Amino acid sequence: xxxxxxxxxxxxxxxxxxxxxxxxxxxxxxxxxxxxxxxxxxxxxxxxxxxxxxxxxxxxxxxxxxxxxxxxxxxxxxxxxxxxxxxxxxxxxxxxxxxxxxxxxxxxxxxxxxxxxxxxxxxxxxxxxxxxxxxxxxxxxxxxxxxxxxxxxxxxxxxxxxxxxxxxxxxxxxxxxxxxxxxxxxxxxxxxx
Amino acid sequence: xxxxxxxxxxxxxxxxxxxxxxxxxxxxxxxxxxxxxxxxxxxxxxxxxxxxxxxxxxxxxxxxxxxxxxxxxxxxxxxxxxxxxxxxxxxxxxxxxxxxxxxxxxxxxxxxxxxxxxxxxxxxxxxxxxxxxxxxxxxxxxxxxxxxxxxxxxxxxxxxxxxxxxxxxxxxxxxxxxxxxxxxxxxxxxxxxx
Numbered sequence: 323x324x325x326x327x328x329x330x331x332x333x334x335x336x337x338x339x340x341x342x343x344x345x346x347x348x349x350x351x352x353x354x355x356x357x358x359x360x361x362x363x364x365x366x367x368x369x370x371x372x373x374x375x376x377x378x379x380x381x382x383x384x385x386x387x388x389x390x391x392x393x394x395x396x397x398x399x400x401x402x403x404x405x406x407x408x409x410x411x412x413x414x415x416x417x418x419x420x421x422x423x424x425x426x427x428x429x430x431x432x433x434x435x436x437x438x439x440x441x442x443x444x445x446x447x448x449x450x451x452x453x454x455x456x457x458x459x460x461x462x463x464x465x466x467x468x469x470x471x472x473x474x475x476x477x478x479x480x481x482x483x484x485x486x487x488x489x490x491x492x493x494x495x496x497x498x499x500x501x502x503x504x505x506x507x508x509x510x511x512x513x514x515x
Numbered sequence: 516x517x518x519x520x521x522x523x524x525x526x527x528x529x530x531x532x533x534x535x536x537x538x539x540x541x542x543x544x545x546x547x548x549x550x551x552x553x554x555x556x557x558x559x560x561x562x563x564x565x566x567x568x569x570x571x572x573x574x575x576x577x578x579x580x581x582x583x584x585x586x587x588x589x590x591x592x593x594x595x596x597x598x599x600x601x602x603x604x605x606x607x608x609x610x611x612x613x614x615x616x617x618x619x620x621x622x623x624x625x626x627x628x629x630x631x632x633x634x635x636x637x638x639x640x641x642x643x644x645x646x647x648x649x650x651x652x653x654x655x656x657x658x659x660x661x662x663x664x665x666x667x668x669x670x671x672x673x674x675x676x677x678x679x680x681x682x683x684x685x686x687x688x689x690x691x692x693x694x695x696x697x698x699x700x701x702x703x704x705x706x707x708x709x
Binding site for chain 2: 479
């Protein structure tokens with residue numbers, strides 16, 4: 323099978339992570355503000371966890387479980403975006419992303435998320451992409467809305483984060499809606515390496 | 516691992532599934548009307564019930580599930596099943612249930628599900644129980660509502676059932692719901708025995 327392609331957008335280049343990115347991942351995702359907005363990121367970010375996470379990417383891509391990208395701007399990692407929980411039987415996947423705090427407010431999350439959603443629909447042939455965010459973090463909901471995702475559910479105290487039960491919002495977009503609403507190209511260039 | 520107890524309600528006994536239930540599970544879940552409201556295959560293949568019951572035992576052993584066969588009396592005939600899929604990290608359980616078609620419309624699902632929710636909260640220590648049903652099957656939503664669950668949303672075309680993408684509603688209940696004034700809710704469990 324072919325490897326994970328590089329996705330180029332207006333300002334960003336999405337490429338697979340390599341082990342060389344581990345220390346940068348630990349530094350950026352280890353930021354308290356970034357970790358607190360994500361269900362999975364631990365705090366403090368333990369040594370070795372970034373290497374372990376990156377090591378799952380390629381096998382997970384090869385067996386169709388997930389597609390995870392390093393989001394880069396001018397060669398520097400500014401975040402991560404990907405599709406996880408890829409479910410072929412139901413034609414769906416869950417979108418996830420984080421952006422380094424120093425890069426917040428520039429629309430990078432939206433730009434990277436749109437590229438990944440486009441990949442899910444065009445390349446993986448998915449029918450539906452959904453995403454979840456903590457209700458206390460409405461900025462993430464706005465990213466999803468800008469990607470054309472519709473609010474579908476508010477799950478009360480669904481996730482335990484650092485010992486606290488937190489409300490979670492769910493948004494989703496269907497393939498035909500994406501085609502109808504997509505104004506500009508979400509991916510400028512898709513390079514198969 | 517903790518042995519799963521028997522739950523007694525007003526009219527029902529909920530006991531662990533046994534491999535001897537397999538033919539009856541196949542017969543009852545093999546009913547088109549039951550299969551259409553769940554993720555079960557149709558026709559129900561030979562051998563699947565045995566595999567399912569064995570996998571339940573493993574999941575229960577690992578703390579990943581709780582599952583009960585719904586019967587009308589001790590030693591009585593099987594009329595359904597209720598299962599919790601447990602996510603210990605988030606102290607939550609996802610509920611699934613089915614009732615044999617000849618027993619629909621008598622409140623058995625509500626009675627059994629209330630007992631399992633109570634078991635999830637008071638014995639398993641869960642914080643939240645949620646459940647999903649096909650939006651085209653509102654009867655299942657009414658069971659959830661009668662169990663005190665609140666409607667939390669609708670996942671559009673979330674599940675592909677027999678080639679068709681279907682909407683799914685999600686309901687949830689937290690361990691300590693605000694009591695509704697003026698309503699008497701009888702205790703869901705009459706007894707628990709090992």
